[in-house]
Amino acid sequence: MKNAQPVFVAVIGAGGVGKSFLSQLRDLAIRRPSPQLKLCYIATSRKAIYSDDYFAIELDSAVQALAASSKTPRAVPDLLAYLTKAPGKAIIVDNTSSQDVAEAYPAALKAGISIVTPNKKAFSGSYKLWQDIFHAAADSGAKVYHESSVGAGLPVISTLKDLVETGDEVTKIEGVFSGTMSFLFNSFAPVGGGGGKWSDEVKKAKALGYTEPDPRDDLNGLDVARKLTILARLAGLPVESPTSFPVESLIPKELESCSSGDEFLEKLSAFDQKMEEKKASAGDKVVRFVGSIDVASKSVKVGLQTFDPSHPIAALKGSDNIISFYTKRYGSNPLIVQGAGAGGDVTAMGVTADLIKVVAQIA
Ligand SMILES: NC(=O)c1ccc[n+]([C@@H]2O[C@H](COP(=O)([O-])OP(=O)(O)OC[C@H]3O[C@@H](n4cnc5c(N)ncnc54)[C@H](OP(=O)(O)O)[C@@H]3O)[C@@H](O)[C@H]2O)c1
Secondary structure, eight states: OTTOOOEEEEEEOOSHHHHHHHHHHHHHHHHOOSSOEEEEEEEOSSOEEEOTTOOOOOSTTHHHHHHHOOBOOOOHHHHHHHHHTSSSOEEEEEOSOOHHHHHTHHHHHHTTOEEEOOOOHHHHSOHHHHHHHHHHHHHHOOOEEOGGGTTTTSSSHHHHHHHHHTTOOEEEEEEEOOHHHHHHHHHHSOTTSOOOOHHHHHHHHHHTTOSOSSTHHHHTSHHHHHHHHHHHHHTTOOOOOTTSSOBOOOSOGGGTTOSSHHHHHHHHGGGHHHHHHHHHHTTTSEEEEEEEEETTTTEEEEEEEEEOTTSTTTTOOTTEEEEEEEETTTTTSOEEEEEEOOOHHHHHHHHHHHHHHHHHHHO
């Protein structure tokens, strides 16, 4: 690709994942100088850097330059107009969790701008948005890749797509899709017995940075439900939304109305006994928070299930994710993907790998 046109890259979001991505983009641009990857726009919710002549932003100092910039971000329609006029193909890398940015994907794709993102919102929102995104991509030829929206950099979406596109029949997908839930249950109900009090484990997970600032955002199961929605749709089920199937919340009803995460944590110990009972009722098995998709019966669910200690889900360690694909070809031994399902560097790895795939197709 010696004489290939430059590819223009616009990065929205420079938090944990965005910063790791920028560092990986810098290394990628050195390792693969052609086609040239020109970072022409970078923004957080309050600041931006770009120039009207699409001058390449220095990758070594992009984060510092963004912090020092006095420019404000372009509104999404303006950004699309800007990228449409770029002297080459353009890719938006959305490293936010913004619904507004997600809703602009169909317009971006229609305009021929490709999308790479770890943001779950577009793919787990309404089924109409999902259809609009993939119809727009099919019509314009622009690409949309979102590997890191499930299991961070783990090859979950690419594996499922390969299974489906090569004609295998996926019968069931089952796994632990949340690093927070993985950590909580691996330490609350370890194989072999024991484990800490539920409220202590939740506090520990928060102190270690494994939970959202308000742990209820993990314990309500919605994050797992969003990931299941994405996988179910890729497996061919037209799931309407992440609230259209049963999702078990681990927030006691009485604590739903707590005004803060701290108040919730203070009051949580009153419910330790209930969680102890759930642990004890598992008998010789262990309890885990899992998501499952039964493709034949079109059933999707998220919640507590018990597993034999020899089951790979029971044997998970730390905050790892595990996703098992049961298919006709793989028979009774599922294809299993396992490893870290969160963290800036591994999530950005999935984003960068997607960018490489898009560049290979559009440049
Ligand atoms: N971190 C992980 O381990 C992980 C794993 C898998 C997937 N993900 C996904 O990756 C994405 C990024 O996660 P993160 O951990 O990097 O989040 P983060 O640290 O909170 O960073 C989010 C970034 O997006 C910016 N932003 C938010 N709304 C914006 C908007 N409307 N326009 C422009 N910029 C906006 C924020 O800017 P301000 O600071 O100015 O608000 C910030 O720079 C999320 O969708 C997340 O679900 C993350």
